[in-house]
Amino acid sequence: MHAYWNPRHETMSRDDLEALQTRKLRNLLExxxxxxxxxxxxxxxxxxxxxxxxxLDDLRRVPFLTREQWMQSQLDDPxxxxxxxxxxxxxxxxxxTSGTTGKTPIRALDSAKDWEWIAEMWCYAFWGFGVRPSDIxxxxxxxxxxxxxxxxxxxxxxxxxxVLPGGNMTTEARVHLIVDAGATVVCSTPTYALRMAxxxxxxxxxxxxxxxxxxxxxxxxxxxxxATKALIEQQWGAKAGDTAGMTELGTVVMxxxxxxxxGMHLIEDHYIEEVIDTETDEPVGYGELGERVVTxxxxxxxxxxxxxxxxxxxxxxxxxxxxxxTFDIYDGGIRGRVDDMKVVRGTNVYPRAVxxxxxxxxxxxxxxxHLFTVEGTRDxxxxxxxxxxxxxxxxxxxxxLARRLSEAHEGLRMPVREVPEGSLPRFELKAKRVxxxxxxxxxxxxxxxM
Amino acid sequence: xxxxxxxxxxxxxxxxxxxxxxxxxxxxxxxxAPFEERNALKALAALWQVVNGLxxxxxxxxxxxx
Numbered sequence: 001m002h003a004y005w006n007p008r009h010e011t012m013s014r015d016d017l018e019a020l021q022t023r024k025l026r027n028l029l030e031x032x033x034x035x036x037x038x039x040x041x042x043x044x045x046x047x048x049x050x051x052x053x054x055x056l057d058d059l060r061r062v063p064f065l066t067r068e069q070w071m072q073s074q075l076d077d078p079x080x081x082x083x084x085x086x087x088x089x090x091x092x093x094x095x096x097t098s099g100t101t102g103k104t105p106i107r108a109l110d111s112a113k114d115w116e117w118i119a120e121m122w123c124y125a126f127w128g129f130g131v132r133p134s135d136i137x138x139x140x141x142x143x144x145x146x147x148x149x150x151x152x153x154x155x156x157x158x159x160x161x162x163v164l165p166g167g168n169m170t171t172e173a174r175v176h177l178i179v180d181a182g183a184t185v186v187c188s189t190p191t192y193a194l195r196m197a198x199x200x201x202x203x204x205x206x207x208x209x210x211x212x213x214x215x216x217x218x219x220x221x222x223x224x225x226x227a228t229k230a231l232i233e234q235q236w237g238a239k240a241g242d243t244a245g246m247t248e249l250g251t252v253v254m255x256x257x258x259x260x261x262x263g264m265h266l267i268e269d270h271y272i273e274e275v276i277d278t279e280t281d282e283p284v285g286y287g288e289l290g291e292r293v294v295t296x297x298x299x300x301x302x303x304x305x306x307x308x309x310x311x312x313x314x315x316x317x318x319x320x321x322x323x324x325x326t327f328d329i330y331d332g333g334i335r336g337r338v339d340d341m342k343v344v345r346g347t348n349v350y351p352r353a354v355x356x357x358x359x360x361x362x363x364x365x366x367x368x369x370h371l372f373t374v375e376g377t378r379d380x381x382x383x384x385x386x387x388x389x390x391x392x393x394x395x396x397x398x399x400x401l402a403r404r405l406s407e408a409h410e411g412l413r414m415p416v417r418e419v420p421e422g423s424l425p426r427f428e429l430k431a432k433r434v435x436x437x438x439x440x441x442x443x444x445x446x447x448x449x450m
Numbered sequence: 451x452x453x454x455x456x457x458x459x460x461x462x463x464x465x466x467x468x469x470x471x472x473x474x475x476x477x478x479x480x481x482x483a484p485f486e487e488r489n490a491l492k493a494l495a496a497l498w499q500v501v502n503g504l505x506x507x508x509x510x511x512x513x514x515x516x
Contacts, residue, residue, distance in 0.1 A: 090512045
Protein backbone atom coordinates (compact mmCIF):
# COMPACT_ATOMS: atom_id res chain seq x y z
CA MET A 1 0.00 0.00 0.00
CA HIS A 2 1.34 3.42 -0.92
CA ALA A 3 2.38 5.62 1.98
CA TYR A 4 1.77 8.83 0.03
CA TRP A 5 -1.23 10.10 -1.92
CA ASN A 6 1.04 11.44 -4.67
CA PRO A 7 4.46 9.81 -4.23
CA ARG A 8 5.92 11.67 -7.21
CA HIS A 9 5.30 15.09 -5.73
CA GLU A 10 5.38 14.41 -2.00
CA THR A 11 8.92 13.06 -2.14
CA MET A 12 10.46 15.16 -4.92
CA SER A 13 13.69 17.03 -4.24
CA ARG A 14 13.45 20.62 -3.08
CA ASP A 15 15.10 21.73 -6.32
CA ASP A 16 12.51 19.91 -8.43
CA LEU A 17 9.74 21.22 -6.20
CA GLU A 18 10.91 24.81 -6.67
CA ALA A 19 11.09 24.30 -10.42
CA LEU A 20 7.52 22.96 -10.38
CA GLN A 21 6.31 25.88 -8.27
CA THR A 22 8.02 28.41 -10.51
CA ARG A 23 6.41 26.95 -13.61
CA LYS A 24 2.99 26.82 -11.98
CA LEU A 25 3.40 30.38 -10.75
CA ARG A 26 4.11 31.56 -14.28
CA ASN A 27 1.00 29.74 -15.55
CA LEU A 28 -1.09 31.18 -12.73
CA LEU A 29 0.05 34.72 -13.46
CA GLU A 30 -0.65 34.30 -17.14
CA UNK A 31 -4.13 32.92 -16.41
CA UNK A 32 -4.86 35.68 -13.91
CA UNK A 33 -3.67 38.48 -16.15
CA UNK A 34 -5.73 37.19 -19.04
CA UNK A 35 -8.93 36.42 -17.15
CA UNK A 36 -9.21 38.70 -14.13
CA UNK A 37 -9.07 42.41 -15.05
CA UNK A 38 -9.15 43.51 -11.41
CA UNK A 39 -6.07 41.44 -10.66
CA UNK A 40 -4.43 42.29 -13.99
CA UNK A 41 -4.60 45.97 -13.11
CA UNK A 42 -2.96 45.36 -9.73
CA UNK A 43 -0.23 43.28 -11.36
CA UNK A 44 0.35 45.85 -14.09
CA UNK A 45 0.64 48.61 -11.51
CA UNK A 46 3.32 46.57 -9.78
CA UNK A 47 5.07 45.94 -13.11
CA UNK A 48 4.61 42.18 -12.92
CA UNK A 49 4.56 40.16 -16.13
CA UNK A 50 4.23 36.36 -16.18
CA UNK A 51 7.04 36.11 -18.69
CA UNK A 52 9.43 37.70 -16.23
CA UNK A 53 8.98 34.98 -13.61
CA UNK A 54 12.18 32.95 -13.66
CA UNK A 55 12.72 31.94 -10.04
CA LEU A 56 10.61 31.74 -6.91
CA ASP A 57 12.23 34.96 -5.70
CA ASP A 58 10.32 36.75 -8.46
CA LEU A 59 7.15 36.05 -6.51
CA ARG A 60 8.09 38.86 -4.15
CA ARG A 61 7.37 41.37 -6.91
CA VAL A 62 3.71 40.35 -6.86
CA PRO A 63 1.63 42.65 -4.60
CA PHE A 64 0.02 41.23 -1.47
CA LEU A 65 -3.71 40.60 -1.52
CA THR A 66 -5.48 41.40 1.75
CA ARG A 67 -8.89 40.40 2.99
CA GLU A 68 -9.81 44.09 3.07
CA GLN A 69 -8.97 44.48 -0.63
CA TRP A 70 -10.99 41.40 -1.46
CA MET A 71 -13.93 42.68 0.61
CA GLN A 72 -13.73 46.13 -0.98
CA SER A 73 -13.82 44.55 -4.40
CA GLN A 74 -16.90 42.60 -3.32
CA LEU A 75 -18.57 45.83 -2.15
CA ASP A 76 -17.62 47.68 -5.33
CA ASP A 77 -18.73 44.92 -7.63
CA PRO A 78 -21.29 42.73 -5.82
CA UNK A 79 -21.92 39.94 -5.24
CA UNK A 80 -18.48 38.41 -5.90
CA UNK A 81 -16.16 41.32 -6.61
CA UNK A 82 -13.57 41.32 -9.34
CA UNK A 83 -11.95 38.07 -8.34
CA UNK A 84 -13.62 35.63 -10.74
CA UNK A 85 -11.70 34.19 -13.67
CA UNK A 86 -14.74 32.49 -15.19
CA UNK A 87 -18.42 33.43 -15.56
CA UNK A 88 -20.70 32.46 -12.64
CA UNK A 89 -22.57 30.10 -15.00
CA UNK A 90 -19.48 27.86 -15.02
CA UNK A 91 -19.75 27.37 -11.25
CA UNK A 92 -21.54 24.53 -9.54
CA UNK A 93 -21.39 25.72 -5.92
CA UNK A 94 -21.54 28.83 -3.76
CA UNK A 95 -19.77 29.11 -0.42
CA UNK A 96 -18.79 31.76 2.11
CA THR A 97 -16.26 32.28 4.86
CA SER A 98 -17.51 31.34 8.31
CA GLY A 99 -18.06 34.92 9.45
CA THR A 100 -16.99 34.15 13.02
CA THR A 101 -15.11 37.44 13.19
CA GLY A 102 -18.38 39.29 12.70
CA LYS A 103 -17.30 40.64 9.33
CA THR A 104 -19.27 40.28 6.13
CA PRO A 105 -18.32 36.90 4.71
CA ILE A 106 -16.35 36.49 1.50
CA ARG A 107 -18.37 34.78 -1.21
CA ALA A 108 -16.78 32.19 -3.45
CA LEU A 109 -17.74 30.15 -6.50
CA ASP A 110 -16.17 26.97 -7.80
CA SER A 111 -16.53 24.78 -10.87
CA ALA A 112 -16.69 21.00 -11.14
CA LYS A 113 -12.94 20.82 -11.75
CA ASP A 114 -12.27 23.09 -8.77
CA TRP A 115 -14.38 20.85 -6.56
CA GLU A 116 -12.42 17.81 -7.67
CA TRP A 117 -9.29 19.74 -6.75
CA ILE A 118 -10.71 20.81 -3.37
CA ALA A 119 -11.33 17.14 -2.57
CA GLU A 120 -7.92 16.25 -3.96
CA MET A 121 -6.22 18.49 -1.39
CA TRP A 122 -8.11 16.79 1.41
CA CYS A 123 -7.03 13.43 -0.01
CA TYR A 124 -3.40 14.39 0.66
CA ALA A 125 -4.39 15.03 4.27
CA PHE A 126 -6.54 11.95 4.89
CA TRP A 127 -4.19 9.57 3.14
CA GLY A 128 -1.19 11.10 4.88
CA PHE A 129 -2.84 10.61 8.27
CA GLY A 130 -3.55 6.98 7.52
CA VAL A 131 -7.20 7.02 6.43
CA ARG A 132 -7.90 4.25 3.94
CA PRO A 133 -10.84 2.98 1.82
CA SER A 134 -11.92 0.56 4.55
CA ASP A 135 -12.55 3.39 7.02
CA ILE A 136 -15.95 4.61 8.18
CA UNK A 137 -15.77 8.39 8.49
CA UNK A 138 -18.13 10.52 10.54
CA UNK A 139 -18.42 14.26 9.91
CA UNK A 140 -19.57 16.44 12.81
CA UNK A 141 -20.43 19.26 10.47
CA UNK A 142 -23.58 21.20 9.57
CA UNK A 143 -23.14 21.29 5.78
CA UNK A 144 -24.21 24.91 5.28
CA UNK A 145 -22.71 27.62 3.09
CA UNK A 146 -19.52 27.63 5.19
CA UNK A 147 -17.14 25.45 3.20
CA UNK A 148 -15.70 23.71 6.31
CA UNK A 149 -15.60 19.95 5.86
CA UNK A 150 -17.45 19.83 2.52
CA UNK A 151 -14.25 19.09 0.62
CA UNK A 152 -13.22 16.56 3.24
CA UNK A 153 -16.51 14.75 2.78
CA UNK A 154 -15.94 14.45 -0.96
CA UNK A 155 -12.34 13.40 -0.39
CA UNK A 156 -13.47 10.48 1.73
CA UNK A 157 -15.96 9.44 -0.93
CA UNK A 158 -13.12 9.66 -3.47
CA UNK A 159 -10.99 7.45 -1.22
CA UNK A 160 -13.78 4.92 -1.12
CA UNK A 161 -14.56 5.30 2.58
CA UNK A 162 -18.06 4.90 3.97
CA VAL A 163 -19.11 8.45 4.86
CA LEU A 164 -21.51 9.28 7.70
CA PRO A 165 -22.74 12.87 7.22
CA GLY A 166 -23.56 14.20 10.68
CA GLY A 167 -25.37 17.39 9.74
CA ASN A 168 -28.54 18.60 11.49
CA MET A 169 -28.06 16.35 14.51
CA THR A 170 -27.82 16.94 18.23
CA THR A 171 -24.54 16.13 19.94
CA GLU A 172 -26.20 13.14 21.61
CA ALA A 173 -27.44 11.80 18.28
CA ARG A 174 -23.98 12.24 16.79
CA VAL A 175 -22.33 10.29 19.58
CA HIS A 176 -24.84 7.48 19.18
CA LEU A 177 -24.33 7.33 15.41
CA ILE A 178 -20.55 7.23 15.79
CA VAL A 179 -20.84 4.28 18.15
CA ASP A 180 -23.71 2.47 16.43
CA ALA A 181 -22.22 2.74 12.93
CA GLY A 182 -18.74 1.81 14.10
CA ALA A 183 -17.04 4.95 12.83
CA THR A 184 -13.26 4.56 12.69
CA VAL A 185 -12.55 8.20 11.83
CA VAL A 186 -14.24 11.32 13.20
CA CYS A 187 -13.83 14.77 11.64
CA SER A 188 -14.52 17.74 13.87
CA THR A 189 -13.19 20.97 15.28
CA PRO A 190 -11.02 20.41 18.37
CA THR A 191 -13.59 22.14 20.55
CA TYR A 192 -16.41 19.99 19.30
CA ALA A 193 -14.37 16.80 19.61
CA LEU A 194 -14.10 17.57 23.33
CA ARG A 195 -17.78 18.47 23.46
CA MET A 196 -18.76 15.10 21.99
CA ALA A 197 -16.46 13.34 24.46
CA UNK A 198 -18.19 15.13 27.33
CA UNK A 199 -21.57 14.13 25.95
CA UNK A 200 -20.43 10.52 25.66
CA UNK A 201 -19.40 10.54 29.32
CA UNK A 202 -22.85 11.80 30.31
CA UNK A 203 -24.42 9.03 28.25
CA UNK A 204 -22.21 6.46 29.92
CA UNK A 205 -20.40 5.68 26.66
CA UNK A 206 -16.68 4.95 26.81
CA UNK A 207 -15.38 6.31 23.52
CA UNK A 208 -11.83 5.27 24.33
CA UNK A 209 -12.75 1.61 24.09
CA UNK A 210 -14.76 2.13 20.89
CA UNK A 211 -13.78 1.71 17.23
CA UNK A 212 -12.62 5.29 16.51
CA UNK A 213 -8.93 5.18 15.60
CA UNK A 214 -8.40 8.68 14.23
CA UNK A 215 -9.83 12.12 14.89
CA UNK A 216 -9.17 14.58 12.07
CA UNK A 217 -9.24 18.12 13.38
CA UNK A 218 -9.70 21.40 11.58
CA UNK A 219 -11.05 24.93 11.97
CA UNK A 220 -9.17 26.08 15.07
CA UNK A 221 -5.50 26.40 16.07
CA UNK A 222 -6.22 24.16 19.06
CA UNK A 223 -5.69 21.08 16.90
CA UNK A 224 -1.96 21.63 17.27
CA UNK A 225 -1.90 22.67 20.92
CA UNK A 226 -0.23 19.67 22.58
CA ALA A 227 -2.40 19.73 25.73
CA THR A 228 -5.66 20.00 23.78
CA LYS A 229 -4.61 17.31 21.39
CA ALA A 230 -3.50 15.00 24.20
CA LEU A 231 -6.86 15.48 25.88
CA ILE A 232 -8.70 14.61 22.67
CA GLU A 233 -6.52 11.55 22.14
CA GLN A 234 -7.08 10.42 25.71
CA GLN A 235 -10.84 10.91 25.65
CA TRP A 236 -11.32 9.29 22.25
CA GLY A 237 -8.63 6.61 22.62
CA ALA A 238 -7.56 7.63 19.11
CA LYS A 239 -4.83 9.47 17.23
CA ALA A 240 -5.65 13.14 16.63
CA GLY A 241 -4.29 14.89 13.55
CA ASP A 242 -4.54 18.55 12.69
CA THR A 243 -5.35 20.14 9.33
CA ALA A 244 -5.79 23.77 8.26
CA GLY A 245 -7.26 25.52 5.29
CA MET A 246 -9.37 28.55 4.49
CA THR A 247 -12.43 29.41 2.43
CA GLU A 248 -10.48 32.02 0.50
CA LEU A 249 -8.55 29.07 -0.94
CA GLY A 250 -11.47 26.66 -0.94
CA THR A 251 -9.78 23.82 0.85
CA VAL A 252 -7.05 22.49 3.10
CA VAL A 253 -3.48 23.71 2.72
CA MET A 254 -1.57 21.67 5.28
CA UNK A 255 -1.93 18.45 7.22
CA UNK A 256 -0.37 16.44 9.98
CA UNK A 257 0.89 13.07 8.75
CA UNK A 258 0.63 9.80 10.66
CA UNK A 259 4.13 10.32 12.09
CA UNK A 260 2.73 13.28 14.05
CA UNK A 261 5.83 15.50 13.89
CA UNK A 262 4.30 18.23 16.05
CA GLY A 263 3.26 20.27 13.07
CA MET A 264 1.65 20.16 9.64
CA HIS A 265 3.19 19.49 6.22
CA LEU A 266 2.45 22.11 3.58
CA ILE A 267 0.99 20.80 0.32
CA GLU A 268 3.75 22.47 -1.62
CA ASP A 269 3.01 21.14 -5.08
CA HIS A 270 -0.27 23.08 -4.99
CA TYR A 271 0.65 26.15 -2.98
CA ILE A 272 3.54 28.46 -2.30
CA GLU A 273 3.68 29.36 1.37
CA GLU A 274 5.76 32.36 2.47
CA VAL A 275 6.33 33.50 6.04
CA ILE A 276 6.91 37.20 6.55
CA ASP A 277 7.63 39.65 9.32
CA THR A 278 4.32 41.41 10.02
CA GLU A 279 5.97 44.80 10.38
CA THR A 280 8.62 44.82 7.66
CA ASP A 281 6.89 42.41 5.23
CA GLU A 282 10.30 40.82 4.70
CA PRO A 283 10.61 37.02 4.68
CA VAL A 284 11.67 35.35 7.90
CA GLY A 285 13.80 32.22 8.10
CA TYR A 286 13.17 28.72 9.34
CA GLY A 287 12.25 28.69 13.01
CA GLU A 288 11.04 32.29 13.16
CA LEU A 289 7.46 33.35 13.88
CA GLY A 290 5.75 35.27 11.10
CA GLU A 291 2.56 35.67 9.09
CA ARG A 292 1.85 33.16 6.38
CA VAL A 293 1.19 34.41 2.89
CA VAL A 294 -0.25 31.94 0.41
CA THR A 295 -0.37 31.57 -3.35
CA UNK A 296 -2.67 28.85 -4.66
CA UNK A 297 -2.35 27.09 -8.00
CA UNK A 298 -5.41 24.87 -7.95
CA UNK A 299 -8.49 27.01 -7.78
CA UNK A 300 -8.68 28.44 -11.24
CA UNK A 301 -12.05 30.10 -10.66
CA UNK A 302 -10.56 32.48 -8.09
CA UNK A 303 -6.81 32.82 -8.59
CA UNK A 304 -5.17 33.74 -5.30
CA UNK A 305 -1.75 35.39 -5.33
CA UNK A 306 0.13 36.28 -2.14
CA UNK A 307 -2.89 36.36 0.16
CA UNK A 308 -2.15 37.73 3.64
CA UNK A 309 -3.76 35.07 5.80
CA UNK A 310 -3.24 36.69 9.19
CA UNK A 311 -2.12 33.29 10.53
CA UNK A 312 1.03 33.19 12.65
CA UNK A 313 3.32 30.25 11.93
CA UNK A 314 6.86 28.93 12.35
CA UNK A 315 8.22 27.10 9.34
CA UNK A 316 10.76 24.29 9.72
CA UNK A 317 12.33 21.91 7.17
CA UNK A 318 10.61 18.68 6.20
CA UNK A 319 13.43 16.75 7.86
CA UNK A 320 11.81 17.46 11.23
CA UNK A 321 9.51 14.59 10.28
CA UNK A 322 10.62 11.05 9.55
CA UNK A 323 7.80 10.30 7.08
CA UNK A 324 9.94 10.93 4.00
CA UNK A 325 7.89 13.80 2.59
CA THR A 326 9.91 16.72 1.32
CA PHE A 327 7.10 19.18 2.08
CA ASP A 328 8.11 21.65 4.79
CA ILE A 329 6.27 21.85 8.09
CA TYR A 330 4.58 24.54 10.15
CA ASP A 331 5.85 23.56 13.55
CA GLY A 332 3.07 23.74 16.11
CA GLY A 333 0.49 24.37 13.37
CA ILE A 334 -1.24 27.74 13.30
CA ARG A 335 0.20 29.55 16.33
CA GLY A 336 -2.50 32.20 16.41
CA ARG A 337 -3.80 35.13 14.45
CA VAL A 338 -2.08 38.43 13.83
CA ASP A 339 -5.23 40.14 15.08
CA ASP A 340 -6.16 37.94 18.06
CA MET A 341 -3.45 39.12 20.42
CA LYS A 342 -4.75 41.15 23.34
CA VAL A 343 -2.63 43.65 25.21
CA VAL A 344 -3.54 43.75 28.89
CA ARG A 345 -1.65 46.31 30.98
CA GLY A 346 1.27 46.08 28.58
CA THR A 347 1.41 42.29 28.46
CA ASN A 348 0.65 40.38 25.27
CA VAL A 349 -1.96 37.69 25.74
CA TYR A 350 -2.54 35.11 23.02
CA PRO A 351 -5.72 33.03 23.47
CA ARG A 352 -3.86 29.99 22.20
CA ALA A 353 -1.25 30.30 24.94
CA VAL A 354 -4.00 30.46 27.57
CA UNK A 355 -5.71 27.43 26.09
CA UNK A 356 -2.43 25.50 26.05
CA UNK A 357 -2.29 25.80 29.84
CA UNK A 358 -5.99 25.43 30.62
CA UNK A 359 -6.24 22.22 28.59
CA UNK A 360 -3.62 20.57 30.75
CA UNK A 361 -6.38 20.29 33.37
CA UNK A 362 -8.83 17.71 32.16
CA UNK A 363 -11.16 18.69 35.02
CA UNK A 364 -11.97 21.88 33.06
CA UNK A 365 -14.95 21.22 30.83
CA UNK A 366 -15.12 24.63 29.16
CA UNK A 367 -13.49 28.02 29.60
CA UNK A 368 -13.64 31.63 28.49
CA UNK A 369 -11.14 34.49 28.57
CA HIS A 370 -12.92 37.57 29.87
CA LEU A 371 -11.48 41.07 29.47
CA PHE A 372 -13.13 44.04 31.14
CA THR A 373 -12.44 47.53 32.46
CA VAL A 374 -12.47 48.50 36.10
CA GLU A 375 -13.18 52.05 37.29
CA GLY A 376 -13.18 53.22 33.70
CA THR A 377 -9.44 53.01 33.38
CA ARG A 378 -7.90 49.70 34.31
CA ASP A 379 -7.92 46.66 32.02
CA UNK A 380 -8.45 43.35 33.76
CA UNK A 381 -8.44 39.79 32.56
CA UNK A 382 -9.92 36.69 34.14
CA UNK A 383 -10.46 33.15 33.01
CA UNK A 384 -13.89 31.65 33.60
CA UNK A 385 -14.02 27.87 33.91
CA UNK A 386 -16.60 25.17 34.27
CA UNK A 387 -15.15 22.68 36.70
CA UNK A 388 -17.39 19.73 37.47
CA UNK A 389 -15.14 18.14 40.12
CA UNK A 390 -15.26 17.55 43.86
CA UNK A 391 -14.79 20.37 46.37
CA UNK A 392 -11.23 19.90 47.57
CA UNK A 393 -9.71 19.36 44.16
CA UNK A 394 -11.67 22.30 42.75
CA UNK A 395 -9.87 24.95 44.85
CA UNK A 396 -6.55 23.32 44.12
CA UNK A 397 -7.12 23.48 40.35
CA UNK A 398 -8.34 27.09 40.47
CA UNK A 399 -5.32 28.28 42.46
CA UNK A 400 -2.76 26.36 40.44
CA LEU A 401 -4.24 27.43 37.12
CA ALA A 402 -4.21 31.12 38.11
CA ARG A 403 -0.62 30.86 39.26
CA ARG A 404 0.54 29.15 36.08
CA LEU A 405 -1.30 31.57 33.81
CA SER A 406 0.25 34.50 35.62
CA GLU A 407 3.73 32.99 35.43
CA ALA A 408 3.32 32.45 31.71
CA HIS A 409 2.32 36.09 31.21
CA GLU A 410 5.06 38.08 32.88
CA GLY A 411 3.29 38.07 36.22
CA LEU A 412 0.06 39.54 34.84
CA ARG A 413 -2.71 38.88 37.37
CA MET A 414 -5.11 36.46 35.72
CA PRO A 415 -7.60 35.12 38.28
CA VAL A 416 -9.53 31.99 37.45
CA ARG A 417 -13.19 32.06 38.43
CA GLU A 418 -15.56 29.13 38.46
CA VAL A 419 -18.92 29.50 36.75
CA PRO A 420 -21.90 27.13 36.81
CA GLU A 421 -21.70 24.03 34.65
CA GLY A 422 -23.26 24.61 31.25
CA SER A 423 -23.20 28.42 31.50
CA LEU A 424 -20.42 29.04 28.98
CA PRO A 425 -21.16 28.88 25.25
CA ARG A 426 -20.48 25.68 23.33
CA PHE A 427 -19.31 25.66 19.73
CA GLU A 428 -19.56 23.32 16.79
CA LEU A 429 -17.50 25.39 14.40
CA LYS A 430 -14.82 27.90 15.26
CA ALA A 431 -14.84 28.55 18.98
CA LYS A 432 -14.86 32.13 20.25
CA ARG A 433 -13.54 31.93 23.77
CA VAL A 434 -12.49 35.55 24.17
CA UNK A 435 -15.09 37.92 25.55
CA UNK A 436 -13.68 41.42 25.34
CA UNK A 437 -15.85 43.89 27.26
CA UNK A 438 -13.19 46.55 27.77
CA UNK A 439 -14.30 50.13 27.33
CA UNK A 440 -12.86 51.62 24.18
CA UNK A 441 -13.17 55.35 24.01
CA UNK A 442 -11.63 58.28 22.21
CA UNK A 443 -11.13 57.79 18.49
CA UNK A 444 -11.83 54.64 16.57
CA UNK A 445 -9.95 51.81 18.19
CA UNK A 446 -8.19 54.18 20.59
CA UNK A 447 -7.68 53.09 24.17
CA UNK A 448 -7.12 55.19 27.23
CA UNK A 449 -3.45 55.50 28.13
CA MET A 450 -2.54 54.05 31.50
CA UNK B 451 0.60 19.30 -23.71
CA UNK B 452 4.25 18.42 -23.32
CA UNK B 453 4.80 14.92 -21.89
CA UNK B 454 7.68 14.28 -19.57
CA UNK B 455 9.73 11.25 -20.48
CA UNK B 456 9.50 9.54 -17.10
CA UNK B 457 5.83 8.64 -17.22
CA UNK B 458 5.07 4.98 -16.63
CA UNK B 459 2.84 3.19 -19.12
CA UNK B 460 -0.26 3.44 -16.93
CA UNK B 461 0.33 7.12 -16.31
CA UNK B 462 0.82 7.83 -19.97
CA UNK B 463 -2.44 6.01 -20.74
CA UNK B 464 -4.29 8.22 -18.25
CA UNK B 465 -2.82 11.36 -19.81
CA UNK B 466 -3.94 10.10 -23.22
CA UNK B 467 -7.44 9.51 -21.81
CA UNK B 468 -7.55 13.07 -20.55
CA UNK B 469 -6.49 14.52 -23.87
CA UNK B 470 -8.88 12.31 -25.84
CA UNK B 471 -11.79 13.11 -23.54
CA UNK B 472 -11.14 16.85 -23.76
CA UNK B 473 -10.98 16.54 -27.52
CA UNK B 474 -14.32 14.69 -27.67
CA UNK B 475 -15.95 17.37 -25.55
CA UNK B 476 -14.52 20.15 -27.68
CA UNK B 477 -15.31 18.62 -31.05
CA UNK B 478 -18.29 16.30 -30.63
CA UNK B 479 -20.18 17.70 -27.69
CA UNK B 480 -23.25 18.57 -29.70
CA UNK B 481 -23.66 14.90 -30.62
CA UNK B 482 -23.67 13.70 -27.04
CA ALA B 483 -26.81 12.89 -25.07
CA PRO B 484 -27.11 14.59 -21.67
CA PHE B 485 -26.01 11.45 -19.80
CA GLU B 486 -22.95 11.15 -22.06
CA GLU B 487 -22.01 14.79 -21.89
CA ARG B 488 -22.40 15.30 -18.13
CA ASN B 489 -20.62 12.07 -17.18
CA ALA B 490 -17.79 12.85 -19.58
CA LEU B 491 -17.42 16.31 -18.03
CA LYS B 492 -17.30 14.79 -14.56
CA ALA B 493 -14.68 12.28 -15.68
CA LEU B 494 -12.64 15.06 -17.26
CA ALA B 495 -12.63 17.01 -13.97
CA ALA B 496 -11.26 13.93 -12.21
CA LEU B 497 -8.66 13.19 -14.88
CA TRP B 498 -7.49 16.80 -14.69
CA GLN B 499 -6.31 16.01 -11.16
CA VAL B 500 -4.25 13.09 -12.44
CA VAL B 501 -2.54 15.11 -15.15
CA ASN B 502 -1.96 18.01 -12.79
CA GLY B 503 -0.43 15.60 -10.28
CA LEU B 504 1.99 14.19 -12.86
CA UNK B 505 4.02 17.36 -13.13
CA UNK B 506 2.25 18.31 -16.36
CA UNK B 507 0.24 21.40 -17.25
CA UNK B 508 -3.34 20.36 -18.00
CA UNK B 509 -4.52 23.94 -18.60
CA UNK B 510 -7.96 25.20 -17.59
CA UNK B 511 -11.33 23.75 -18.58
CA UNK B 512 -13.79 26.56 -17.92
CA UNK B 513 -14.50 26.92 -21.64
CA UNK B 514 -15.95 23.42 -21.42
CA UNK B 515 -17.90 24.26 -18.28
CA UNK B 516 -15.71 22.08 -16.07
